[in-house]
Amino acid sequence: xxxxxxxxxxxxxxxxxxxxxxxxxxxxxxxxxxxxxxxxxxxxxxxxxxxxxxxxxxxxxxxxxxxxxxxxxxxxxxxxxxxxxxxxxxxxxxxxxxxxxxxxxxxxxxxxxxxxxxxxxxxxxxxxxxxxxxxxxxxxxxxxxxxxxxxxxxxxxxxxxxxxxxxxxxxxxxxxxxxxxxxxxxxxxxxxxxxxxxxxxxxxx
Amino acid sequence: xxxxxxxxxxxxxxxxxxxxxxxxxxxxxxxxxxxxxxxxxxxxxxxxxxxxxxxxxxxxxxxxxxxxxxxxxxxxxxxxxxxxxxxxxxxxxxxxxxxxxxxxxxxxxxxxxxxxxxxxxxxxxxxxxxxxxxxxxxxxxxxxxxxxxxxxxxxxxxxxxxxxxxxxxxxxxxxxxxxxxxxxxxxxxxxxxxxxxxxxxxxxxxxxxxxxxxxxxxxxxxxxxxxxxxxxxxxxxxxxxxxxxxxxxxxxxxxxxxxxxxxxxxxxxxxxxxxxxxxxxxxxxxxxxxxxxxxxxxxxxxxxxxxxxxxxxxxxxxxxxxxxxxxxxxxxxxxxxxxxxxxxxxxxxxxxxxxxxxxxxxxxxxxxxxxxxxxxxxxxxxxxxxxxxxxxxxxxxxxxxxx
Numbered sequence: 001x002x003x004x005x006x007x008x009x010x011x012x013x014x015x016x017x018x019x020x021x022x023x024x025x026x027x028x029x030x031x032x033x034x035x036x037x038x039x040x041x042x043x044x045x046x047x048x049x050x051x052x053x054x055x056x057x058x059x060x061x062x063x064x065x066x067x068x069x070x071x072x073x074x075x076x077x078x079x080x081x082x083x084x085x086x087x088x089x090x091x092x093x094x095x096x097x098x099x100x101x102x103x104x105x106x107x108x109x110x111x112x113x114x115x116x117x118x119x120x121x122x123x124x125x126x127x128x129x130x131x132x133x134x135x136x137x138x139x140x141x142x143x144x145x146x147x148x149x150x151x152x153x154x155x156x157x158x159x160x161x162x163x164x165x166x167x168x169x170x171x172x173x174x175x176x177x178x179x180x181x182x183x184x185x186x187x188x189x190x191x192x193x194x195x196x197x198x199x200x201x202x203x204x205x
Numbered sequence: 206x207x208x209x210x211x212x213x214x215x216x217x218x219x220x221x222x223x224x225x226x227x228x229x230x231x232x233x234x235x236x237x238x239x240x241x242x243x244x245x246x247x248x249x250x251x252x253x254x255x256x257x258x259x260x261x262x263x264x265x266x267x268x269x270x271x272x273x274x275x276x277x278x279x280x281x282x283x284x285x286x287x288x289x290x291x292x293x294x295x296x297x298x299x300x301x302x303x304x305x306x307x308x309x310x311x312x313x314x315x316x317x318x319x320x321x322x323x324x325x326x327x328x329x330x331x332x333x334x335x336x337x338x339x340x341x342x343x344x345x346x347x348x349x350x351x352x353x354x355x356x357x358x359x360x361x362x363x364x365x366x367x368x369x370x371x372x373x374x375x376x377x378x379x380x381x382x383x384x385x386x387x388x389x390x391x392x393x394x395x396x397x398x399x400x401x402x403x404x405x406x407x408x409x410x411x412x413x414x415x416x417x418x419x420x421x422x423x424x425x426x427x428x429x430x431x432x433x434x435x436x437x438x439x440x441x442x443x444x445x446x447x448x449x450x451x452x453x454x455x456x457x458x459x460x461x462x463x464x465x466x467x468x469x470x471x472x473x474x475x476x477x478x479x480x481x482x483x484x485x486x487x488x489x490x491x492x493x494x495x496x497x498x499x500x501x502x503x504x505x506x507x508x509x510x511x512x513x514x515x516x517x518x519x520x521x522x523x524x525x526x527x528x529x530x531x532x533x534x535x536x537x538x539x540x541x542x543x544x545x546x547x548x549x550x551x552x553x554x555x556x557x558x559x560x561x562x563x564x565x566x567x568x569x570x571x572x573x574x575x576x577x578x579x580x581x582x583x584x585x586x587x588x589x590x591x592x593x594x595x596x597x598x599x600x601x602x603x604x605x606x607x608x
Contacts, residue, residue: 052562052586054596069593071586073560103593114590132501135535137543173545175506175533177498183506185533185545187564187584194596195584197564199547 043082045182047202051076051097051120054193056162057150059109066107069193070161072146074099074120080202084130091140092125101148111157118148124186124198126172136174142188142196143167168196180204243403244534244544246497247505248277251474252435253404258343258355258383260391260433261442261464262404265312265341265355271297277503279571280540297574307348312341313608320601335362336603339378349385355397356380366424367451376451379426393431400431400444400464401478402493403509405532407546407565420458420482420489425449427458441465446482458482458489472499478511488516503536526552540571544581559589567601577605 050073057068076097083089097120104112126140144166150159170188177183186198243253243262253262256270266274272294284293295302316337323329338360346352359378361370370376381395398404401421408423429446442464448457460482466474480491493511500506508531515524528550535543546565552558567581581601587594 052588054586054593057593069595071588071593073588102588102590105592106595112591114592131535131537132504134500135504137535173533173535175500177500177506183531183533185547187566194586195564197562197586 042179042204043084045078045080045082045202045204047078047080047182047184047200049076049078049095049097049184049198049200050074051099052197053190053195055146055166055191056193057103058160058162059107059111059157060160061109061111061154061157064109066109068103068107068109068111070101070103070150072099072101072118074118076120076198076200078124078200078202080124086130088127088129089136090125090127092123094121094123096121103150109157110154111159113150116148116150118146120144120146124170126170128172128174134176136172138172138174140170140172140186141167142170142186142198162191166190166196170196170198176204242534243405243497243507244505244532245278246472246474246507247499247501247503247534247536248273249472249499249502251468251472251497251499252440254391254435254440258353259393259397260435260440261398261400261431263398263406264357264379265310265343267350268298268310275574278540279574279576280538282540283573293574308345310343310345312343314339314341314605315607316603316605318601318603320599322597322599324598324600335360337605338362351385353383354380355383355395367449368453368456369451378424389434389436391431391433391435393433394429396426396428396450397431398426399429399446399462399480400433400442401462401480401491402464402511403495403497403507403530420460420480420491425458438468439466448484455485458484458487460489466495466497472505473497483518486518488518490514490516501536503534503539503542505534507532507534524553524558525555526550526558527554534569542569543567544569544579557590559587559592559594562586562588565601575607577603577607579603579605 052073054069054071057070059066059068074097076095078093078095080091080093082091099118099120100115101118102114122142122144124140124142126138128136128138130136146164148164150161168188168190170186173185175183180203182202182204184198184200184202188196190196250256250273254260256266256273257263258265258267275297276290276294281290281293298305314337318334318336319331321329321331340358342356342358344354356377357379358375360375361372363372365372365374377396379395379397381393381397384392386392399421427446427448428450429444431442431444433442434440444462446462447459460480462478462480464476464478466476468474474497476495478491478493478495480489482489491511491513493509495507495509497507498505508529510529511527513526513528515526516522528548530546530548533545537543544565544567547563549560549562551560563583563585565581565583567579570578572578579602583599583601585597
């Protein structure tokens with residue numbers, strides 16, 4: 001309970017820090033003598049995202065198997081490079097992260113787990129259309145490898161994750177909220193259990 | 206002078222007849238009454254008082270707001286290219302170019318929602334809801350509109366919002382006096398929305414909630430007084446409120462709220478709000494930080510982050526929760542927008558409680574004057590200890606007509 005509250009406070013504090021950084025990096029009102037490089041030259045970014053998704057688990061007990069759903073929630077650190085042209089562009093990104101997962105309560109088998117730690121790493125690449133200098137929309141592919149052991153302390157109950165490696169399409173919306181910061185919103189269909197969300201802020205350099 | 210008329214109850218057919226008659230009379234004078242949203246900072250309109258009679262936003266548009274809505278927000282595809290925006294703006298009154306009497310500005314608003322949950326599954330359910338059925342009547346004591354009476358009459362069909370409202374009856378949702386002391390100081394006295402946070406028409410985790418999960422639900426207009434200071438770069442309001450006139454005395458949340466915004470740059474405002482209130486059973490404390498950023502013309506990013514504490518006065522149980530709401534409005538062309546609204550809320554930070562996440566993605570279109578259409582796909586997730594939750598889905602479409 002304290003860890004969850006601490007996580008919430010950390011997230012709110014991170015939001016506060018990012019907001020304060022925004023205050024010191026005003027939206028674009030470029031002056032002729034502004035020495036900052038043009039927008040396109042800041043084509044690298046480092047950022048933090050929240051990841052939310054669900055996967056299937058296969059619970060087996062006494063020869064009976066049922067599918068359960070597991071919910072994953074984590075934070076990733078992203079490194080990204082964009083290639084921009086007048087109307088379009090493409091990007092590639094690598095990320096690593098960690099989080100916690102919960103599962104249980106949806107089968108007749110006795111299995112419930114919460115706050116299991118996982119780590120994740122992956123790559124993400126796609127194309128975008130430049131609606132404006134500040135707004136990009138596009139499609140991408142994201143692949144991730146999730147590392148975690150779903151275990152069961154109950155004798156005779158085994159748990160198998162359907163797939164720790166996944167590849168999915170995403171739709172992307174990128175908003176440059178200042179010369180130095182961007183807000184990314186990415187969502188896509190992961191599997192029958194639902195969507196993969198990746199939302200975050202990045203510092204451009 | 207506050208007019209409170211309770212429970213004008215008529216059988217449904219008679220109510221419809223009365224509405225038609227009233228609407229017909231109103232149509233002779235009706236001004237266009239549409240809605241503008243905090244997202245419209247993308248057009249450079251960062252201060253609500255520019256377009257709304259209520260300086261904190263929401264409610265009817267003034268003449269200037271109507272013209273702006275017709276000439277900037279709404280598509281002009283039905284007009285020939287020879288018709289310029291000045292002509293379109295001049296036609297924004299319901300009586301066309303003919304001016305209304307200076308002392309009256311009425312209007313009619315309807316908003317209907319169709320939604321389907323669990324689309325494509327055996328558990329699919331559909332429903333149509335009349336979200337807003339309102340008549341607006343604004344009266345002015347002088348030509349400069351220094352003293353005004355702003356009123357909204359709402360029709361409660363099957364779902365009356367308060368104990369003292371009856372089904373199939375009209376009730377006063379808002380009615381307040383507005384006094385402009387000078388260009389920077391305004392006073393409001395009567396029943397109206399509380400001064401807190403971003404006033405968005407949607408039901409979010411913090412604002413206009415459907416099930417009164419906060420003190421800011423869609424029916425939590427409250428009798429009270431607001432003092433509003435507004436300057437070019439900042440504004441601030443204080444609100445003393447005493448509860449909704451239709452609530453039972455024991456239900457009335459009484460308290461104080463303060464809200465303010467500061468313009469850091471053109472099209473970039475940050476603000477904050479606090480609220481404390483209580484009734485016989487529950488005490489509420491809310492605090493939020495808000496941000497509104499205009500991007501390219503018509504596009505914007507707005508956000509509200511907040512904490513909300515609910516205390517049960519009987520058991521002394523406290524629930525400290527939080528919410529985050531982020532909305533992006535992307536203008537594709539005049540009248541046609543993409544909208545992405547993401548929110549998360551958690552009722553109890555200190556103990557185990559579920560975290561609810563929702564992402565609504567779709568289109569907000571103003572294809573014709575006085576018309577708004579929305580088409581949204583909503584994906585919801587729940588994150589809860591020791592329990593797995595499947596994603597929830599719903600499809601929504603909304604039609605909004607205002608005169």
